[in-house]
Amino acid sequence: MSNKVKKYMQQRPTARAAFLLSLPLLWLLLIYIGSLLALFITSIWKIDTFTSKIIRQFTLQNFIDIFSDRAYFNVTVRTLFVAICVTIICAVIAIPMAFFIARVAKPKSRPVLIALLITPLWASYLVKIYAWRTMFYPEKGFITWLISPLGGQSPGFGIFAVIVGLTYLWLPYMILPIYAGMEKLPTSLLDASADLGAKSGKTFFNVILPITWPAIIAGSIFTFSLSMGDYITVQILGGTFQMLGNVVYQNFSLNLPFAAAVALIPVIIMLVYLSGIRKSGALDNL
Amino acid sequence: MRHKKVRSYAVLLAASTLILAGCSSSSEDSAGGAYAGPVKDTPGTINVLAWPGYAEDGTTDPNVDWVTPFEKATGCTVNVKTYGTSDEAVQLMQAGGYDVISASGDASLRLIYGGDLQPVNLDLIPNYADIFDNLKDRPWNTVDGKNYGVPHGRGANVLQYTLGKVKEPTSWSVVWEPNSPAKGKITAYDSAIYIADAAVYLMSTKPELGIKDPYALDQTQFDAAMALLKQQKPLIAEYWSDYTKYIGAVQSGSITVGTSWQVIANVLNGEKATVGATKPKEGATGWSDTWMISSKTEAIDCAYKWLNHIITPNVNAQAAEYFGEAPANSKACALTANKDHCKLYHAEETDYWSDVYYWKTPTEACLDGRTDVKCLPYAEWVKAWSSFRNS
DSSP states (O other): OOHHHHHHHHHOHHHHHHHHHHHHHHIIIIIIIHHHHHHHHHHTOEEOTTTOOEEOOOOOHHHHHHHHOHHHHHHHHHHHHHHHHHHHHHHHHHHHHHHIIIIISOGGGHHHHHHHHHHHHHSOHHHHHHHHHHHHOTTTOHHHHHHGGGTOOOOOSSHHHHHHHHHHHHHHHHHHHHHHHHHTSOHHHHHHHHHTTOOHHHHIIIIIHHHHHHHHHHHHHHHHHHHHHOOHHHHHHOTTOOOHHHHHHHHTTTOHHHHHHHHHHHHHHHHHHHHHHHHHTTTTTO | OOOSTHHHHHHHHHHHHHHHHHHSOOOOOOOSOOOOOOOOOOOEEEEEEEOTTSSOBSSSOTTOBSSHHHHHHHOEEEEEEEOSSHHHHHHHHHHOOOSEEEEOHHHHHHHHHTTOEEOOOGGGOGGGGGBOGGGTTOTTTEETTEEOOEEEEEEEEEEEEETTTSOOOSSTHHHHSTTOTTTTSEEEEOSGGGHHHHHHHHHHHOGGGOOSOTTOOBHHHHHHHHHHHHHHGGGEEEEEOOHHHHHHHHHHTSOOEEEEEHHHHHHHTSSSOOEEEEOOTTOEEEEEEEEEEETTOSOHHHHHHHHHHHTSHHHHHHHHHHHTSEESBGGGGGGOSSTTHHHHTTTTOHHHHHTEEEOOOOOSSOTTOOOSSOBOOHHHHHHHHHHHHHO
């Protein structure tokens, strides 16, 4: 950079900030907001019903189709149910694990535990889900082998398998923020709680949980939004079960405007979720 | 083959070709008429859009290559792009940038009426003479008396059953009726075009509906087909469109009976016979693929040479054998590596194909010639299928 530019930048902080922010802003506006806008605009177009070519003409028919067909209401409810289940199960597993790593385990072994936690992320998404698929096979799968002595059988493919698969996939995204939150927890607070006679359960619910709540919320944003949009796991583990992402996938090549309209449903749900979190103030300490 | 992951790349590609198509200069207008010829020795580049296994250039398997010999002989450069479903093919073709395509019947009509393909002058393709007669001038490759391409190969969607688990079925009832012995272990093809399979079954079980062509369904007939699909849904273990996943499910025993392709049965029987494949008494749906030329191509000579090359007896034999289907060229049968190939795929048995209903795009004007009613166009099929799968 020439000296002239350097000097100019040094003298004008606003110009400097604008220069530094220009790239991320470009990304945010053009690629992120831009694609959302494109999604919205596409959803109010229609297609030539024979050739599937897009006709750029305003119509609300896609939304009418979605709201007049009960199937799409049902699939939205099912998707929400799965996303909520996955988030809750992830939280229930992640909180004790994160607490153990951050507080109970020896400081020396912590990096090892964290590394172990992240190892599943090194393997491809598809490999992991296909592994679950072989385990869930009703006849010869691992799960059937495991529980057949007790008289059980694998539940096979369906909503249960999808919830298990998604929980497995997104668990690290829940543990890591909670771990970060618990690590910051001052030991003095735990000591004080114990000194004042609180049992471990009371300390957990009245001290640890409120302080790490923002971290749990941060983790839930990952697990919830990733589950809302997933369709590959559902294809592989779902049997005949489908979620919103599958509706988009089924329709995008033949009726892109309709697929765009369906794709707006999870976007709206996420906006409601995020604004709800913001109002509750859970993100203030983050 | 018709694998799903391909799609995400296809979207990217479609987007980029859209941009490219916008930039490239407008090509010669071939409105209506076919190329008069003669085919000149103009060197050029053609972009080929094909089902996987149809235009192999040695990148999948160095021993499987019928593109390079073509390039050497003609001086034409060939770029191959494969697609996973007919719907994807239509999307890519409409975006532009491709000169020739191998299209199934459910894609070809949409492309012809959309103005994306040009009529083909068959006099310029010497090998056309050897094509089986029952593949010539059919509704999915010929419109208003104009031929739009050369047939490549065909296959039936067979009923596959696991030996030892399911007694050899003679009827599709084993996948449709609630009292099926294979209940809960049935599979079906995951596409709107599968509605036609329901219609094929209704043709013989409910003749009062008067279905003549499973792709020409009026509202009453269509509702009956959808009702049959709803009756089938609780029996289904999984819907399939990824054939490798299907193979795994059959091997593990979670699927024992359902609609399939001969090539899938062959893979499953690779080591020892585990499944049987049959065309039940009601007949079956199937596919018949055609090589076609884009209306916007700038390498017309190379495109014609490609169409002639791909149906040369020995190339057609290689491609049909590699993909696992019946070749379209009658002289190909003598040249397959496995001498039983044509027998296995019934290539020469005219009777076998008489009740195979090849994939076609349903249109509002009934394809069976009825004019007193309106039929449901494919867009309605897709809508109904999407709603059905998510209900």
